[in-house]
Amino acid sequence: MIIKMKAAEEIKVNQVQIKDNFWSVIQERIINIVIPFQEKVLNDEIPGVAKSHAIENFRIAAGLSEGEFYGMVFQDSDVAKWLEGVAYSLAVKPDEDLEKRADGIIDIIEKAQQPDGYLDTYFIIKEPEKRWQNLQECHELYCAGHMMEAAAAYYQVTGKDKLLHVAERMADHIIGRFGEDKERGIPGHQEVEIGLMKLYHATGKKKYKDMARFFLEERGKNPNYFYEEKIKRGWQHWGQYSLKPLDSTYNQAHTTIYEQKEAVGHAVRAVYMYTAMADLAGEDKDQRLFDACLTLWNNIVQQRMYVTGGIGSTMEGEAFSADYDLPNDMAYAETCASIAMVFFAKRMLEIKPDGKFADIMERELYNGIISGIQLDGKKYFYVNPLEVNPGVSGKIYGYKHTLPERPGWYECACCPTNLVRLIASLGAYAWSESDTTIYSHLFIGQKAQMHKANVEVESSYPWEGKVAYHVKPKSDSEFTLAIHIPEFVNAEDENTIIAVNARSVEIRKALKSGYLYITRTWKDGDIVDIQFAMPGRKIFANQRVRDNAGCVALMRGPIVYCFEGVDNGENIQALRIPKEMKAEPFLWKEGVLKGNVCLRMEGYCMEGNNELYSEERPAKKHAELTAIPYYAWANRGENQMRVWMLEEQ
Numbered sequence: 119m120i121i122k123m124k125a126a127e128e129i130k131v132n133q134v135q136i137k138d139n140f141w142s143v144i145q146e147r148i149i150n151i152v153i154p155f156q157e158k159v160l161n162d163e164i165p166g167v168a169k170s171h172a173i174e175n176f177r178i179a180a181g182l183s184e185g186e187f188y189g190m191v192f193q194d195s196d197v198a199k200w201l202e203g204v205a206y207s208l209a210v211k212p213d214e215d216l217e218k219r220a221d222g223i224i225d226i227i228e229k230a231q232q233p234d235g236y237l238d239t240y241f242i243i244k245e246p247e248k249r250w251q252n253l254q255e256c257h258e259l260y261c262a263g264h265m266m267e268a269a270a271a272y273y274q275v276t277g278k279d280k281l282l283h284v285a286e287r288m289a290d291h292i293i294g295r296f297g298e299d300k301e302r303g304i305p306g307h308q309e310v311e312i313g314l315m316k317l318y319h320a321t322g323k324k325k326y327k328d329m330a331r332f333f334l335e336e337r338g339k340n341p342n343y344f345y346e347e348k349i350k351r352g353w354q355h356w357g358q359y360s361l362k363p364l365d366s367t368y369n370q371a372h373t374t375i376y377e378q379k380e381a382v383g384h385a386v387r388a389v390y391m392y393t394a395m396a397d398l399a400g401e402d403k404d405q406r407l408f409d410a411c412l413t414l415w416n417n418i419v420q421q422r423m424y425v426t427g428g429i430g431s432t433m434e435g436e437a438f439s440a441d442y443d444l445p446n447d448m449a450y451a452e453t454c455a456s457i458a459m460v461f462f463a464k465r466m467l468e469i470k471p472d473g474k475f476a477d478i479m480e481r482e483l484y485n486g487i488i489s490g491i492q493l494d495g496k497k498y499f500y501v502n503p504l505e506v507n508p509g510v511s512g513k514i515y516g517y518k519h520t521l522p523e524r525p526g527w528y529e530c531a532c533c534p535t536n537l538v539r540l541i542a543s544l545g546a547y548a549w550s551e552s553d554t555t556i557y558s559h560l561f562i563g564q565k566a567q568m569h570k571a572n573v574e575v576e577s578s579y580p581w582e583g584k585v586a587y588h589v590k591p592k593s594d595s596e597f598t599l600a601i602h603i604p605e606f607v608n609a610e611d612e613n614t615i616i617a618v619n620a621r622s623v624e625i626r627k628a629l630k631s632g633y634l635y636i637t638r639t640w641k642d643g644d645i646v647d648i649q650f651a652m653p654g655r656k657i658f659a660n661q662r663v664r665d666n667a668g669c670v671a672l673m674r675g676p677i678v679y680c681f682e683g684v685d686n687g688e689n690i691q692a693l694r695i696p697k698e699m700k701a702e703p704f705l706w707k708e709g710v711l712k713g714n715v716c717l718r719m720e721g722y723c724m725e726g727n728n729e730l731y732s733e734e735r736p737a738k739k740h741a742e743l744t745a746i747p748y749y750a751w752a753n754r755g756e757n758q759m760r761v762w763m764l765e766e767q
């Protein structure tokens with residue numbers, strides 16, 4: 119493919135109103151419970167959780183309070199991500215009081231900004247003489263990027279530009295300091311590249327896009343940049359735990375973005391960078407940059423991703439490790455990393471609508487992302503393992519990061535606020551639009567106001583394979599509706615039915631790269647009906663994935679399932695999935711899992727004697743097995759959990 123132009127443009131979050139029995143519940147919980155809860159956490163008003171102090175840091179920096187900076191060096195980013203989530207929530211559900219409170223926080227942020235445009239509360243309060251001396255560790259550019267994203271979102275939804283002007287002054291300050299003929303610095307934690315591109319989209323000012331390109335293309339030109347920076351300044355922020363400046367793969371500074379062939383280092387840093395690369399490639403019709411993105415995408419998806427969509431398999435550096443190294447009970451799979459994959463997928467879809475990008479976006483959304491938040495919205499996972507064992511997970515060295523239950527907050531609270539901004543803006547990920555085509559990427563029930571038509575989607579997904587698109591065109595001109603058909607849908611199955619106004623569509627002719635293309639002069643009231651079977655199915659891992667040899671995972675539709683001890687007894691490793699599996703879906707009718715479709719099947723339990731080792735073969739006994747959606751685990755107390763199950767031999 120040669121990029122002649124972006125295939126489609128992103129849409130604004132206020133063009134879509136989500137309305138279905140799955141995502142509406144989650145989105146309403148985010149808006150009604152999580153956003154107010156997080157506001158209180160950021161204001162240190164929730165007892166029993168890790169202190170934040172993030173908003174108070176801004177008050178101190180603004181001269182409105184007295185005190186010391188508290189928290190991580192990047193504490194400002196929690197406020198920025200929360201504000202971005204608030205902006206999107208106001209598009210979903212206008213709330214005059216919440217908007218007023220957000221405006222008040224923005225006023226404080228504006229007062230904290232320095233006359234030259236600099237904005238970072240750690241250095242304003244604590245070490246003003248050291249600003250911009252430690253790009254590797256101190257996250258000034260990272261925090262700036264998140265504030266730019268918040269500013270663009272708040273402007274897009276409310277039309278208010280105070281925070282936008284704050285972000286522009288900060289961006290202009292950065293442009294004045296870094297560049298070809300200035301300090302050739304790069305971020306230690308990529309994010310500002312995304313923020314600059316968002317600022318470019320919001321303002322149309324090319325200088326912000328150019329700055330994003332500089333940071334991307336400067337990376338790796340001098341792999342020793344951070345080491346030289348350390349020698350020059352002579353101090354470290356993290357002391358004995360300082361990042362290793364010679365480990366240039368950790369933050370993807372080992373070579374240029376065009377020469378990187380594998381996803382390495384810190385997973386969130388990497389995929390934030392890839393997201394900005396894809397955004398820039400689409401904007402500038404840059405084939406070389408798109409090819410670089412595609413190479414990295416393929417390495418992640420084909421060799422370095424968990425079945426849940428989790429990425430970053432090792433705790434050491436929260437990083438990618440090696441191809442096919444995907445341990446289940448030591449997995450890292452940070453929630454933020456899965457969120458970053460959604461960002462990356464959407465930018466790739468705007469360049470090339472291809473089911474392989476939409477399928478991964480869907481997998482992340484239904485599994486590796488919402489597993490990061492408790493069903494009541496008040497507790498969070500930073501790490502998303504695929505197996506936990508009480509007494510080991512969360513307690514023994516090497517497993518301390520794989521917690522069996524979600525904490526209420528974190529000292530490093532990047533994931534909770536990231537969840538808020540993504541789920542509140544979910545509607546924007548469901549669609550793209552070009553001059554000729556409306557692209558539907560996700561089977562989410564919703565009302566969408568596109569340029570060519572208003573489209574209402576009725577959806578029983580992900581529990582049933584039944585979706586209907588009601589099209590209301592805005593003109594008599596012909597256009598195409600392109601609907602993503604998930605990879606698991608069998609187009610040859612007699613139960614797969616696609617019809618326009620009750621007349622069948624020949625799927626083979628209409629399906630291209632995972633999208634069903636329907637071109638016509640649409641009439642008010644036209645309906646596209648899509649129906650397909652969703653049996654429980656087995657997933658097998660590549661045999662080079664050591665932990666999964668002889669195992670299967672279960673999926674139904676887009677949902678990955680897991681087994682918990684509370685349903686299956688606290689010896690899950692002794693259970694076996696039969697070769698001829700008949701997984702019967704059933705609706706959970708009470709308790710915290712109410713409304714979830716779970717799976718029940720006949721299987722086996724291997725029972726042996728009590729000796730540690732024995733020549734006696736374990737006996738195989740019949741057992742009834744129950745699997746629940748992976749995202750819903752750890753909501754019923756501490757107990758064993760496992761995604762990959764041994765199969766009957």
